[in-house]
Amino acid sequence: MPENNDNATGSPAEAAPTQSGGPKKTSVFQRLYTGTGAFDIVGHRKQWYIAFAVLVLVCIGGMGLKGFNLGIEFEGGTQIQLPARGAQGQIDEDEASNVISEVTGVAAAEAQVVGVGESATIQVRSSTLDANQVVEAKRALFDEFQPLASTGQPSQSVISDSAVSASWGGEISQQALIALAVFMVLVTIFLVIYFEKWMAVSALITLIHDIVVTAGVYAIVGFEVTPATVIGLLTILGYSLYDTVVVFDKVKENTRGLLNLTKRTYGEAANLALNQTLMRSINTSVIALLPVLGLMVVGYLLLGSGTLQDLALVQLTGMLVGVVSSVLLATPLLVTFKMRETAYREQAERVAERRAQSSRAAAREEAAGGSETDVDDDFDPGDDEQLETELRKERAYAAAASVPARTPKAKDRHRNQRPRRSGTPSGKRKRS
Known part of the structure; x- marks a missing residue:
């Protein structure tokens, strides 16, 4: 199946050839920093789906069996x-x-x-x-x-x-649900306009996952749910969405003109975008979590403020869940949805066909004593000049593939090549 081709989403830069012809090994931190596509995240999306499904089921079970430890504002x-x-x-x-x-x-x-x-x-x-x-x-x-x-x-x-009064907590819950619904609607409209429908669907599924997991953690651990918890929950949704939008923006850049190219499949281009933004996601998460940890330490341990504790706990949980889901869930979901479309499946087939032809050509050249080097690894679809150059190559490649063979048939060669008689040229007689 074409979709299975996405399991090989690693960029050729993962094992760059050395001058001796062997693969060049690089450290994990170097590959993480350079973002060459060495981490095959999209290709293992089925494993991520199973892990996230188990996590969601555990959280839903915790909420159903143990319930929430509601604070005085909600119970009175x-x-x-x-x-x-x-x-x-x-x-x-x-x-x-x-x-x-x-x-x-x-x-x-x-x-x-x-x-x-x-x-x-x-x-x-x-x-x-x-x-x-x-x-x-x-x-x-x-x-x-x-x-x-x-x-x-x-x-x-x-x-x-x-x-x-318990009614005050009920009013807070109602207003929070209204705010959440409005937020979801506005986010959907923005993503559909700025990106496209499958990115909007993937982002919404990721947001719902973050809400369920954060709420499940509160139920399982027994954290008290207060109005500060509700405020913190709404805050982390914006953070999770920000990280997802950053990755999707890079995916959009990497997939420009993809249907007219045969260099990468959609899954490979999306996986490369993930690798290119992975270091940024980690740095952003670390920088964002430092003040939250400070809020927890100073606000709770030193000042003894329960409100600060509730706010810090929900933000700490939500941020960790949000960054993991934006990397390991949102983009794999997007690739799964996109590969359901016929155009992207056919493009994946063309990529596989071109690679097979390139492999055969490389094998013939190697057998002839030559060597073939792929110089297209540095192709950047975000560069207009490179993209236009690559599109011209693709059109030339397609035109060459559609031209019929020019070698004449055997009978035509025999017809055009008449045997010449020895002696006097044809049409002249020898006088006696």
């Missing part, structure tokens, strides 16, 4: 806040949580320290408490820890409470 509840410093010294958040649980009979869902130094506070969240339970909890906290006010004296007024 009560939050009690007090200074982290009391008359006896630093207040432990776990001890504060235990005091509230003993007084109210309701287990606290979360307790954390927010801020540092004199401004540090303790936040304890639980399911919804009535007014009497809140009063008892605040009195018990004051009696146990004697939290200090800004004046340096213990005060019960510094212990505050707030209630969150």
Whole structure:
């Protein structure tokens, strides 16, 4: 099948011949940096499909079996806040949580320290408490820890409470879904106009994959889902789309005039584009992940902010998933869709036919003691002059292939070559 020819998508530069005729071995980092097409990503797309399918099934199973650890903003509840410093010294958040649980009979869902130094506070969240339970909890906290006010004296007024309705979280979820739908529609329109339909379909499938995997990781690991998680999820979609668009733009450049050429198949041109942008994708990911890691370390470990933790976790997960899917899923999907079209299958057949003819010609030249060198490895379809030159070669090649043989048939040669008699020329008689 023509599509199977894409398994050999490596560029000839992968094993450049040396002067002695043997392949020139290069290191993995050198091939990664130069982007010569040495990594056959598209050719192994079936293996990537299986790996991503298993990952998606695991994530869907995690969401279905374990569910999400929804925060107080989505389930509703009560939050009690007090200074982290009391008359006896630093207040432990776990001890504060235990005091509230003993007084109210309701287990606290979360307790954390927010801020540092004199401004540090303790936040304890639980399911919804009535007014009497809140009063008892605040009195018990004051009696146990004697939290200090800004004046340096213990005060019960510094212990505050707030209630969150579950309907507020539902409104956030609804608005997030609307924003996601609008984002998907606008992205589809942009990709169809700037690229073409199969690139738009591939990008959308990749985005959906990123959403499912990120949500599945949250369900399996048990991260708390907060409004910051929703914000971070919408943020990573733009990052994943950016990386995919960069690769697709290079694919578009490498496949200019491809149907009129017989140098590479669509899969080979797309695989070369992946290799050429692979180093950029890695560099972009590393640079983007560094501030996210900083946000997690500074925001959570030093400042103790749960909001920063939620935002950093979803961005870290989503960025990693996004860069992997943009490289290993988006472009292979595009090649699979394109190779369903008759024009690209026929072009792949012409590529295979020309390569077979070139191999036979090279074998004949080698048998005759010569050598044949392919000088077309540096062809750049993004260069207008090179592309026009190559198109002229293709037209000349097609014209030469359609010209009938000029060698005369045997009977015509015998007819034109009459035997000449010895002696007197024809038409003259010898006089006696």
